[in-house]
Amino acid sequence: MDGTRIFASLWRFVVAGxxxxxxxxxxxxxxxGVSAGAFPVSHPIAAIVSTAVVGVVMLVVYLGFLAxxxxxxxxxxxxxxxxxxxxxxxxxx
Numbered sequence: 001m002d003g004t005r006i007f008a009s010l011w012r013f014v015v016a017g018x019x020x021x022x023x024x025x026x027x028x029x030x031x032x033g034v035s036a037g038a039f040p041v042s043h044p045i046a047a048i049v050s051t052a053v054v055g056v057v058m059l060v061v062y063l064g065f066l067a068x069x070x071x072x073x074x075x076x077x078x079x080x081x082x083x084x085x086x087x088x089x090x091x092x093x
Contacts, residue, residue: 009072024058
């Protein structure tokens with residue numbers, strides 16, 4: 001087992017996760033926060049929409065930070081998806 005490599009990957013995941021958490025909380029505040037009468041808590045549909053929007057923002061920030069930090073795990077995880085997309089793109093031509 002390579003403890004240094006595992007710790008480096010874990011550090012990247014934690015940094016990306018904290019950045020995504022901050023971005024998600026910030027975007028929730030932009031949407032109105034969670035105080036009484038705010039958009040995210042005003043109606044069940046608004047809550048679902050807010051959750052979906054904040055989730056997408058967090059996903060983009062998380063993947064972006066993993067890319068900035070050059071995570072080998074991100075590259076390994078996205079490789080099959082990108083290969084499949086490239087194969088479909090070339091098959092349509």
